[in-house]
Ligand SMILES: Cc1cc2nc3c(=O)[nH]c(=O)nc-3n(C[C@H](O)[C@H](O)[C@H](O)COP(=O)(O)OP(=O)(O)OC[C@H]3O[C@@H](n4cnc5c(N)ncnc54)[C@H](O)[C@@H]3O)c2cc1C
């Protein structure tokens with residue numbers, strides 16, 4: 001066992017962990033932070049993305065002992081006083097999710113991208129979230145959500161001046177249109 | 181899955197790290213960014229007795245100038261390499277290739293040295309280091325030694341870094357002035373690993389190519405220099421026709437693998453196409 005101290009979503013923790021414990025398992029199983037999920041065994045999907053000292057990382061590919069002394073932010077720590085983070089709000093408004101499994105990681109990767117590039121183009125958003133896989137949405141509304149959030153965080157409308165969810169025309173989707 | 185149990189050491193200096201490696205038993209693994217090692221430990225393809233984490237060895241991080249060379253610490257992360265003004269100025273080929281590595285999460289953790297010691301044939305930095313004639317500074321119980329890139333990559337996933345040793349830093353000669361550079365990579369969208377890629381550096385003089393260096397990614401178990409292309413380009417006119425004729429030699433002497441991404445003959449075809457594109461761009465055409 002190795003003793004670690006970490007700050008997670010603003011609270012301090014000291015715990016004994018086995019060195020082989022992955023950060024994602026420490027967060028979920030020892031701290032109960034189940035908002036961060038595991039989607040693969042190959043470090044490809046990005047569902048487990050959290051911020052480690054302010055930078056997006058795949059928490060399935062970091063040992064808990066490597067986070068000793070660090071500040072971790074999970075999807076559970078990005079809202080402020082009951083108010084959703086602008087990126088969370090935009091995923092909701094733009095219908096940037098379907099099953100929602102990729103969403104915690106998508107949002108954490110997107111927040112990280114917007115810290116580096118506050119006004120990304122369509123292509124830059126797609127490249128910025130290349131480490132996050134979504135099996136449901138086809139990404140279109142995720143890209144729109146990130147651009148809407150970018151505009152809101154800059155205090156300006158998004159660069160093309162008009163962002164709306166993709167038009168949905170399948171028979172099964174009236175509820176989707178209604179929600180948008 | 182989670183890794184098998186191991187002993188964990190977290191040294192703060194290179195000397196301490198060498199001691200921890202020496203004291204770690206039969207099967208010791210050095211942990212850099214963990215972006216290749218942790219996945220293979222999770223799959224239990226590796227189950228070291230001891231893991232020596234270099235994360236706190238501050239002297240291994242960062243980029244500095246030393247006369248005609250840049251010195252890149254082994255533990256400098258891919259994203260630190262990308263943000264570094266010295267790399268942008270003196271070795272833009274490294275920045276171009278690093279930008280294509282994996283994704284932003286992996287680039288935040290993965291390191292320059294880790295990618296080179298791991299020496300995956302599909303990894304992007306080995307061919308770049310080879311094309312730039314980099315030198316590798318390796319520390320071991322008997323002190324330090326310097327190995328040129330052509331002797332560093334020994335075989336599939338195997339480098340000159342021996343048991344009990346670690347890579348400290350990489351010296352990259354500055355290529356300033358008339359050198360142009362380009363990394364051209366072919367990969368599937370959802371997988372960043374190169375199917376084939378080409379690293380080119382070209383020095384132009386009076387409308388001619390005075391000197392060219394071409395490195396090939398994933399055209400064999402180790403990165404390769406396209407010697408026949410380099411010879412054909414030396415002194416050639418800097419025209420699209422001359423470059424295409426030289427690039428046609430790119431696959432000479434190569435024995436690439438066949439796998440689910442590409443057959444060997446397709447890889448050889450890709451090598452000629454990507455070489456033409458990389459050299460053309462590096463020559464400023
Ligand atoms: C999803 C995904 C996609 C990727 N895509 C790409 C890609 O497109 N292109 C690419 O080039 N790479 C890619 N990578 C690999 C990435 O670049 C890794 O960062 C790199 O291969 C290993 O670096 P690391 O610092 O994480 O090393 P680690 O995983 O910590 O170590 C790798 C190996 O090198 C040894 N080692 C590390 N540092 C030293 C040292 N200083 N001295 C001695 N031995 C050492 C370790 O013992 C281990 O055997 C990808 C990885 C992932 C997870």
Ligand code: FES
Nearest residue numbers: 039040045046060
């Ligand atoms: S669970 Fe971490 S990348 Fe898939």
Ligand code: FES
Nearest residue numbers: 098100134135136
């Ligand atoms: S919404 Fe289902 S995986 Fe993205």
